[in-house]
Amino acid sequence: MYQFINTVLNGITSGAIFSLMAIALVLVWRSTRVINFAQSGMALLSTYIGFECIQRLHSFWIALPLSMIAGAFFAALVDTFFMRVLFRRTADGPISGVAPIIATLGLLGLIRSSLGMIVGNSDASIRPPVSNVGFTVSGHTLAFSPLKLMTLSMVIALMLGLTLVFQRTNLGLALRASAYAPEIARLAGVRVDAIRTIGWALAGAAGAAAGMLQTPNGNGALAPDSLEFNLLLVFGFIAAVIGGLESLVGAVVGGLVLGLFLAFIQYYVSGSLVFIAAFCILIIVLLLKPKGLLGSKAGRRA
Amino acid sequence: MHKILHTNLGRALFFTALGFGLFLASNRIDELRVYQGATLAMFVVAISSLILLTGYSGQVSLGHGAIMAIGAYAAALARIHWGLPVWLCFSAAVVVAAFAGAVLGTAAARLSGPYLAGTTLALAVGLPSIANQFHVLGGEQGLLFDIGQPPSWLGADFTSYKWYFWIGSSACLITLWWLQNILRSRYGRTWRAVRGNEVAAQLCGIHAGKSKTLAFSVSSGLAGLAGALLAMTISTVSPSAFPLSLSFTLLTGAVLSGITTLPGVIIGAVTLVATPEIADAISQRMANSESVTTNLPGLLVSALLILVVLFVPNGPVEQMRMFRVKARSHTKN
Numbered sequence: 001m002y003q004f005i006n007t008v009l010n011g012i013t014s015g016a017i018f019s020l021m022a023i024a025l026v027l028v029w030r031s032t033r034v035i036n037f038a039q040s041g042m043a044l045l046s047t048y049i050g051f052e053c054i055q056r057l058h059s060f061w062i063a064l065p066l067s068m069i070a071g072a073f074f075a076a077l078v079d080t081f082f083m084r085v086l087f088r089r090t091a092d093g094p095i096s097g098v099a100p101i102i103a104t105l106g107l108l109g110l111i112r113s114s115l116g117m118i119v120g121n122s123d124a125s126i127r128p129p130v131s132n133v134g135f136t137v138s139g140h141t142l143a144f145s146p147l148k149l150m151t152l153s154m155v156i157a158l159m160l161g162l163t164l165v166f167q168r169t170n171l172g173l174a175l176r177a178s179a180y181a182p183e184i185a186r187l188a189g190v191r192v193d194a195i196r197t198i199g200w201a202l203a204g205a206a207g208a209a210a211g212m213l214q215t216p217n218g219n220g221a222l223a224p225d226s227l228e229f230n231l232l233l234v235f236g237f238i239a240a241v242i243g244g245l246e247s248l249v250g251a252v253v254g255g256l257v258l259g260l261f262l263a264f265i266q267y268y269v270s271g272s273l274v275f276i277a278a279f280c281i282l283i284i285v286l287l288l289k290p291k292g293l294l295g296s297k298a299g300r301r302a
Numbered sequence: 303m304h305k306i307l308h309t310n311l312g313r314a315l316f317f318t319a320l321g322f323g324l325f326l327a328s329n330r331i332d333e334l335r336v337y338q339g340a341t342l343a344m345f346v347v348a349i350s351s352l353i354l355l356t357g358y359s360g361q362v363s364l365g366h367g368a369i370m371a372i373g374a375y376a377a378a379l380a381r382i383h384w385g386l387p388v389w390l391c392f393s394a395a396v397v398v399a400a401f402a403g404a405v406l407g408t409a410a411a412r413l414s415g416p417y418l419a420g421t422t423l424a425l426a427v428g429l430p431s432i433a434n435q436f437h438v439l440g441g442e443q444g445l446l447f448d449i450g451q452p453p454s455w456l457g458a459d460f461t462s463y464k465w466y467f468w469i470g471s472s473a474c475l476i477t478l479w480w481l482q483n484i485l486r487s488r489y490g491r492t493w494r495a496v497r498g499n500e501v502a503a504q505l506c507g508i509h510a511g512k513s514k515t516l517a518f519s520v521s522s523g524l525a526g527l528a529g530a531l532l533a534m535t536i537s538t539v540s541p542s543a544f545p546l547s548l549s550f551t552l553l554t555g556a557v558l559s560g561i562t563t564l565p566g567v568i569i570g571a572v573t574l575v576a577t578p579e580i581a582d583a584i585s586q587r588m589a590n591s592e593s594v595t596t597n598l599p600g601l602l603v604s605a606l607l608i609l610v611v612l613f614v615p616n617g618p619v620e621q622m623r624m625f626r627v628k629a630r631s632h633t634k635n
Binding site: 082103119227233237 | 361427591601
């Protein structure tokens with residue numbers, strides 16, 4: 001019974017982080033029709049900035065918003081000075097469909113190797129801001145710790161904030177409109193280009209938060225060639241695909257489903273099977289429900 | 303020149319002549335260059351598989367390195383467990399990788415959008431954990447892939463590097479010849495039609511999903527061959543030989559070659575072989591610190607990728623051709 005509760009709680013926590021990454025991918029996909037494979041590199045960069053802030057200010061709670069702002073700023077820069085130019089230059093031509101994907105991959109390589117050059121192999125790490133020893137309930141120590149509770153509540157707070165922005169503000173309306181029908185939104189006076197950049201910025205912030213929260217939940221170590229961030233990107237992508245790539249709610253549901261499923265594999269089958277299980281889920285979803293679990297039948301073509 | 307390449311016999315003769323030229327050349331240059339020649343042949347095969355996929359069928363794979371690994375593991379397993387002759391090992395690499403490509407392609411390639419890119423990227427990221435999971439793949443250490451000594455009739459002073467080069471360049475020439483043929487065939491035209499306009503192609507009775515899956519499968523088969531060639535030159539197959547950066551590198555090579563034109567492939571391959579040497583030279587002259595030395599090749603490759611995509615998205619060769627066409631039309635007017 002305790003094992004079951006442990007599994008569910010841990011699954012939801014890691015799923016919440018996958019959801020953040022999936023939200024980042026979906027936000028960019030909705031605004032520019034590109035899956036930003038550089039998201040893991042951007043998250044890594046923001047997490048390094050967060051680490052530097054912790055070194056100087058000695059507070060995780062100040063560093064987290066700072067790193068999110070840095071992530072948003074960097075993503076906005078990438079969109080304005082790189083993606084827009086790229087879209088203009090490859091608008092028509094045989095490789096117009098694949099050029100943005102290739103470019104984001106190049107960006108990922110660029111970020112990682114420049115980070116590697118700058119920070120070298122100095123060992124950076126982010127210590128958990130609260131205890132990561134599990135709660136004790138009537139003599140049993142759960143794997144669910146204050147750290148996981150903090151992670152989960154941060155993610156929920158961020159998602160609530162994002163939902164409020166999307167549902168209750170004019171900016172949210174403009175974001176939804178330019179994702180749904182850019183031409184009509186433009187005719188209605190929405191500055192679609194600027195709104196797209198804001199979409200990128202929100203995604204950058206979400207990715208930064210995912211990186212900042214994932215690092216202390218893992219072993220805490222940060223490295224430019226870390227596998228953890230690539231896995232975060234891949235799991236975020238799988239979560240987004242489960243949710244149907246189009247919807248933010250889908251991304252959250254996809255992340256939670258994936259997190260729970262992987263937790264059950266990890267605790268009940270074998271920890272080393274996690275990646276293979278995730279990959280199988282991706283293949284199965286693509287084969288059976290290519291529009292995602294929540295996707296409508298008439299999903300739009302990319 | 304161009305007229306010769308437009309007939310079947312002409313193409314076959316051209317590639318045979320090229321092959322003889324290469325074999326004669328291999329006797330005249332030193333060992334290191336011969337070894338680099340073998341690597342070059344491997345890159346030509348790998349890049350042309352990516353060009354077939356991206357340029358001719360309009361899809362992109364971010365994890366072609368992982369598919370190369372599938373071919374390499376297949377070849378090594380065939381060699382270790384059944385002791386197959388070398389050419390059968392290479393055939394096994396092609397067949398197994400093409401099959402894996404068909405499975406992945408059925409899931410991801412038939413869908414439009416970023417699905418194939420994401421799925422292949424996931425495969426490349428997860429390759430080490432997959433290799434560690436199955437004991438038969440040998441975990442981190444990987445497997446030995448020893449193709450044995452060159453046959454004795456080639457003479458006593460015939461080194462293994464030269465043998466690698468001969469095998470590599472034969473495989474490369476056969477691949478290029480075969481690609482020239484298939485791209486001019488019905489399949490090549492179908493792929494280009496789907497890339498150009500999927501809806502219009504479907505109206506003409508082409509099954510777009512099947513066509514894309516086939517293209518991915520063929521491309522995977524070639525990537526598998528390239529993987530076996532890579533394993534041959536380094537004598538081992540391990541996850542660290544096929545890192546994520548290999549997939550990036552291949553994409554850079556493909557973009558530099560001009561992903562819609564096969565003839566440019568040699569530019570991309572030469573650049574990829576030269577990049578580590580250039581990076582070495584720079585880092586020795588500059589800082590000589592470890593973090594620079596390990597990261598400079600990756601930095602050069604990704605910077606090159608971004609610059610080419612931004613400024614010559616069709617590749618230098620195609621760009622030159624377009625300039626020439628423009629200049630010609632100006633003089634006519």
